[in-house]
Amino acid sequence: xxxxxxxxxxxxxxxxxxxxxxxxxxxxxxxxxxxxxxxxxxxxxxxxxxxxxxxxxxxxxxxxxxxxxxxxxxxxxxxxxxxxxxxxxxxxxxxxxxxxxxxxxxxxxxxxxxxxxxxxxxxxxxxxxxxxxxxxxxxxxxxxxxxxxxxxxxxxxxxxxxxxxxxxxxxxxxxxxxxxxxxxxxxxxxxxxxxxxxxxxxxxxxxxxxxxxxxxxxxxxxxxxxxxxxxxxxxxxxxxxxxxxxxxxxxxxxxxxxxxxxxxxxxxxxxxxxxxxxxxxxxxxxxxxxxxxxxxxxxxxxxxxxxxxxxxxxxxxxxxxxxxxxxxxxxxxxxxxxxxxxxxxxxxxxxxxxxxxxxxxxxxxxxxxxxxxxxxxxxxxxxxxxxxxxxxxxxxxxxxxxxxxxxxxxxxxxxxxxxxxxxxxxxxxxxxxxxxxxxxxxxxxxxxxxxxxxxxxxxxxxxxxxxxxxxxxxxxxxxxxxxxx
Amino acid sequence: xxxxxxxxxxxxxxxxxxxxxxxxxxxxxxxxxxxxxxxxxxxxxxxxxxxxxxxxxxxxxxxxxxxxxxxxxxxxxxxxxxxxxxxxxxxxxxxxxxxxxxxxxxxxxxxxxxxxxxxxxxxxxxxxxxxxxxxxxxxxxxxxxxxxxxxxxxxxxxxxxxxxxxxxxxxxxxxxxxxxxxxxxxxxxxxxxxxxxxxxxxxxxxxxxxxxxxxxxxxxxxxxxxxxxxxxxxxxxxxxxxxxxxxxxxxxxxxxxxxxxxxxxxxxxxxxxxxxxxxxxxxxxxxxxxxxxxxxxxxxxxxxxxxxxxxxxxxxxxxxxxxxxxxxxxxxxxxxxxxxxxxxxxxxxxxxxxxxxxxxxxxxxxxxxxxxxxxxxxxxxxxxxxxxxxxxxxxxxxxxxxxxxxxxxxxxxxxxxxxxxxxxxxxxxxxxxxxxxxxxxxxxxxxxxxxxxxxxxxxxxxxxxxxxxxxxxxxxxxxxxxxxx
Numbered sequence: 005x006x007x008x009x010x011x012x013x014x015x016x017x018x019x020x021x022x023x024x025x026x027x028x029x030x031x032x033x034x035x036x037x038x039x040x041x042x043x044x045x046x047x048x049x050x051x052x053x054x055x056x057x058x059x060x061x062x063x064x065x066x067x068x069x070x071x072x073x074x075x076x077x078x079x080x081x082x083x084x085x086x087x088x089x090x091x092x093x094x095x096x097x098x099x100x101x102x103x104x105x106x107x108x109x110x111x112x113x114x115x116x117x118x119x120x121x122x123x124x125x126x127x128x129x130x131x132x133x134x135x136x137x138x139x140x141x142x143x144x145x146x147x148x149x150x151x152x153x154x155x156x157x158x159x160x161x162x163x164x165x166x167x168x169x170x171x172x173x174x175x176x177x178x179x180x181x182x183x184x185x186x187x188x189x190x191x192x193x194x195x196x197x198x199x200x201x202x203x204x205x206x207x208x209x210x211x212x213x214x215x216x217x218x219x220x221x222x223x224x225x226x227x228x229x230x231x232x233x234x235x236x237x238x239x240x241x242x243x244x245x246x247x248x249x250x251x252x253x254x255x256x257x258x259x260x261x262x263x264x265x266x267x268x269x270x271x272x273x274x275x276x277x278x279x280x281x282x283x284x285x286x287x288x289x290x291x292x293x294x295x296x297x298x299x300x301x302x303x304x305x306x307x308x309x310x311x312x313x314x315x316x317x318x319x320x321x322x323x324x325x326x327x328x329x330x331x332x333x334x335x336x337x338x339x340x341x342x343x344x345x346x347x348x349x350x351x352x353x354x355x356x357x358x359x360x361x362x363x364x365x366x367x368x369x370x371x372x373x374x375x376x377x378x379x380x381x382x383x384x385x386x387x388x389x390x391x392x393x394x395x396x397x398x399x400x401x402x403x404x405x406x407x408x409x410x411x412x413x414x415x416x417x418x419x420x421x422x423x424x425x426x427x428x429x430x431x432x433x434x435x436x437x438x439x440x441x442x443x444x445x446x447x448x449x450x451x452x453x454x455x456x457x458x459x460x461x462x463x464x465x466x467x468x469x470x471x472x473x474x475x476x477x478x479x480x481x482x483x484x485x486x487x488x489x
Numbered sequence: 490x491x492x493x494x495x496x497x498x499x500x501x502x503x504x505x506x507x508x509x510x511x512x513x514x515x516x517x518x519x520x521x522x523x524x525x526x527x528x529x530x531x532x533x534x535x536x537x538x539x540x541x542x543x544x545x546x547x548x549x550x551x552x553x554x555x556x557x558x559x560x561x562x563x564x565x566x567x568x569x570x571x572x573x574x575x576x577x578x579x580x581x582x583x584x585x586x587x588x589x590x591x592x593x594x595x596x597x598x599x600x601x602x603x604x605x606x607x608x609x610x611x612x613x614x615x616x617x618x619x620x621x622x623x624x625x626x627x628x629x630x631x632x633x634x635x636x637x638x639x640x641x642x643x644x645x646x647x648x649x650x651x652x653x654x655x656x657x658x659x660x661x662x663x664x665x666x667x668x669x670x671x672x673x674x675x676x677x678x679x680x681x682x683x684x685x686x687x688x689x690x691x692x693x694x695x696x697x698x699x700x701x702x703x704x705x706x707x708x709x710x711x712x713x714x715x716x717x718x719x720x721x722x723x724x725x726x727x728x729x730x731x732x733x734x735x736x737x738x739x740x741x742x743x744x745x746x747x748x749x750x751x752x753x754x755x756x757x758x759x760x761x762x763x764x765x766x767x768x769x770x771x772x773x774x775x776x777x778x779x780x781x782x783x784x785x786x787x788x789x790x791x792x793x794x795x796x797x798x799x800x801x802x803x804x805x806x807x808x809x810x811x812x813x814x815x816x817x818x819x820x821x822x823x824x825x826x827x828x829x830x831x832x833x834x835x836x837x838x839x840x841x842x843x844x845x846x847x848x849x850x851x852x853x854x855x856x857x858x859x860x861x862x863x864x865x866x867x868x869x870x871x872x873x874x875x876x877x878x879x880x881x882x883x884x885x886x887x888x889x890x891x892x893x894x895x896x897x898x899x900x901x902x903x904x905x906x907x908x909x910x911x912x913x914x915x916x917x918x919x920x921x922x923x924x925x926x927x928x929x930x931x932x933x934x935x936x937x938x939x940x941x942x943x944x945x946x947x948x949x950x951x952x953x954x955x956x957x958x959x960x961x962x963x964x965x966x967x968x969x970x971x972x973x974x
Contacts, residue, residue, distance in 0.1 A: 016667075019663070019667045022660075022663060024553060024557065026659070026660075026663070027659050027822065027828040028560050028825075028826050029827075030645075032558060032640045032641055032645050032647065034640075035554040037553040037656065037660055038551060039549075039551055039660075039664065040664070042552075043550045043551060043552045044550075046552070060906065064525040065525055065529075066522055066524055066528060067527075067528045068509060069509040069520040069521065069522060069698050070681065070698060071520060071636075071683070071697070072516075073510050073516045073517060075513050075515065076513065092642075097643075099642035099643060151556075151639070152639070153637075154637070154685075155697065156685065156687070157575055157632055157685075160517050164638070174509075174510050175507075175524075178504070178507060178511070179525070182501075182502065182504045196555065200641065200642075202641070202642050212556070212640065213554050213555060213556055337512065341512040342514075421540055421544050
């Protein structure tokens with residue numbers, strides 16, 4: 005079984021995640037539910053994001069509406085350009101993403117912005133047909149990936165946001181003014197975005213409804229190197245995969261800027277923060293890189309772009325797009341809304357530029373599960389950082405007689421409001437340990453006969469499998485200390 | 490200024506919440522953004538919900554997709570019945586909710602399920618015209634309040650869920666089986682729901698996109714009184730407003746069941762939990778009631794219904810609908826999906842019944858703000874429970890000279906990753922206290938000249954305005970203790 009399949013198996017068996025509305029056979033693909041374990045893990049992941057990025061950098065966080073009016077997406081360019089090329093089989097009506105179809109059938113690499121006429125030409129020249137029924141393919145057309153929603157009784161044209169950052173851009177001026185902020189400063193948001201993917205796939209990796217955690221840094225481009233906060237990170241070593249290298253190089257923030265690889269200390273600093281974040285949440289840094297994007301790969305508005313990528317069993321996966329979006333967003337919203345979104349920075353009136361860290365949350369969680377998944381001789385263990393573990397502590401009675409179970413329940417009761425705690429009395433102790441190892445529970449507490457004599461329990465650590473006796477009265481403090489970030 | 494208007498003013502000035510996409514003049518009503526303070530408060534509110542309900546009752550939590558396929562809403566009845574009666578002016582095209590219009594114009598109380606023909610008759614009989622232009626009103630029609638979304642290139646008919654609980658119902662069987670649960674047990678979910686209200690109003694009170702925190706308790710109706718957990722709550726005193734009383738009565742859980750006012754100990758227990766929750770999060774219990782709904786008010790599937798209501802400046806507001814939904818939901822999904830959703834309970838095959846606690850999160854936050862808002866002689870203070878305060882601690886230098894500001898920044902740096910902390914050096918100390926009082930910050934820490942001598946600071950408590958000197962080295966422990974739930 006591939007590593008990917010093993011994670012999916014674990015996810016389904018232990019209820020990390022599973023397909024949405026699955027009792028309905030015709031439920032569309034690309035929608036997943038988080039089960040109890042993944043809800044807990046996701047909450048902790050977002051808390052780590054808040055701590056390591058928002059609090060550390062003194063950002064502010066908002067939570068905006070997912071449904072936004074049409075003009076937002078006129079301004080952002082999504083209404084015009086957020087499209088995929090599609091072609092339909094004239095016989096069986098199956099619909100394909102034209103560029104992906106050409107790539108698969110002809111083993112070509114299709115540039116992102118190839119126009120539809122050019123694709124028609126390639127289809128005709130190579131006589132590409134429907135892979136399902138060999139039928140003739142229709143002309144390639146553009147399919148907008150936003151979901152339209154009609155609001156109010158008169159049906160005002162609105163859309164589900166395809167990226168959370170649009171809320172940040174339209175709210176920027178109010179936040180800037182009322183929070184008494186000066187440039188540079190960042191606004192963050194965690195929430196859902198929606199894209200009508202033609203071919204959603206690989207569970208959490210490409211969803212139609214997904215979580216993003218986005219950070220938009222507003223700055224004066226003239227001062228991107230005069231950036232006080234970066235001082236502390238000057239010597240932080242980034243793992244970079246530049247365009248003209250085929251391997252990952254280690255370079256400090258300062259060095260990267262001095263050699264011109266990274267455009268400014270501001271950009272280098274935020275790349276350092278995001279790299280540090282992934283280290284904290286359990287990504288193996290040997291399988292981590294910041295990959296520089298080529299002009300062909302970059303979004304059209306991006307001046308500079310780095311992708312956080314993580315190596316998995318199904319290849320390198322993009323977790324965060326780090327884009328220098330320039331003044332594209334605020335200029336666009338200024339123009340379409342008629343509101344002046346410029347601000348004064350040291351007496352100079354400017355439209356702030358934006359550097360963004362746009363994170364895919366679902367796929368990040370998937371990669372953390374994969375990097376934490378270990379097969380050892382006699383067990384499968386999820387070596388999650390303890391701060392991310394869905395269950396923090398499991399309580400077992402050694403046996404369910406002689407009041408050991410009653411005592412274990414008392415221990416459980418004393419902990420369960422303060423920790424994510426489970427009680428388990430079924431099966432052998434070994435089997436109960438395995439059950440917890442598999443979901444990454446960092447501590448298992450066993451009540452045994454000695455407990456009845458001296459009020460101590462054994463605390464077993466997941467990774468070392470080492471055991472230690474701890475007095476029940478000290479257990480809360482012991483666990484709090486061990487689970488501290 | 491009314492209390493409602495004062496809260497709105499505070500919300501806008503201090504960025505608790507504000508209208509979505511407001512730079513676009515044509516943005517539709519009924520959408521609000523949470524600013525930084527309310528994001529922080531909402532997160533803490535949800536943590537309290539997790540602690541006081543999910544952990545306390547050993548529920549499991551899921552996080553499901555918001556877009557769900559059509560057949561889910563065939564089964565739930567929403568496609569057929571989740572409608573509002575509307576009428577359109579034949580002259581100016583304005584659209585009105587017919588029942589509300591009749592209530593306003595004729596001062597009638599229109600029953601919830603009056604049919605459209607009957608409304609047409611009343612409109613014609615009383616010659617009701619368009620309140621805007623006096624034009625003739627068109628026939629009353631039914632308007633479905635779900636937002637339709639077309640998924641995939643072929644446009645499969647899906648909807649944004651109008652209530653989060655549908656995810657819980659369709660996921661029930663998988664959760665039940667894989668989490669090794671027995672009846673009774675509860676599944677909870679926090680997330681967005683969507684309703685295309687004809688007339689959204691009163692900011693967070695009636696939104697088109699809103700947060701729900703729903704709990705669905707699955708149980709065997711034959712055993713609703715044989716409910717072990719309820720024992721501890723037998724003497725818990727509920728604040729009930731029965732149908733046949735015009736005042737609030739105090740009755741214990743046990744008493745309420747014995748007199749037949751509440752149908753079972755299971756229902757009484759969950760009403761106790763939700764009442765306790767609102768007490769913890771800062772609702773004034775003198776303005777709280779559990780109101781029994783009449784047959785006319787109840788949802789058609791509900792056998793028994795109690796609304797958590799809270800008194801505000803704009804009247805009693807429903808915060809939680811507590812419904813005994815019987816087997817309506819699981820039977821419906823079984824029938825339409827063709828999946829058998831029954832389970833074995835002590836050898837008996839049953840479709841579980843459901844008791845739900847369906848909470849409106851946004852309006853709950855609004856009510857907490859209102860109940861916490863106090864005008865005292867020289868200040869406005871938000872007496873939020875410290876565990877809900879958006880900012881937990883503010884750090885001030887007494888003056889910005891003699892290194893007091895440098896010292897204060899050090900204190901700030903030492904706290905800011907662990908607490909929601911702000912640093913403020915602008916304006917007089919008094920003014921800085923007011924700024925924090927207004928948003929409910931429970932602790933203000935001032936660095937003064939004595940600090941430079943003995944490494945102590947003053948900690949000022951919001952409610953008493955009492956001050957206490959605390960050594961800097963003890964500050965983290967002191968605040969942790971004070972902010973403990």
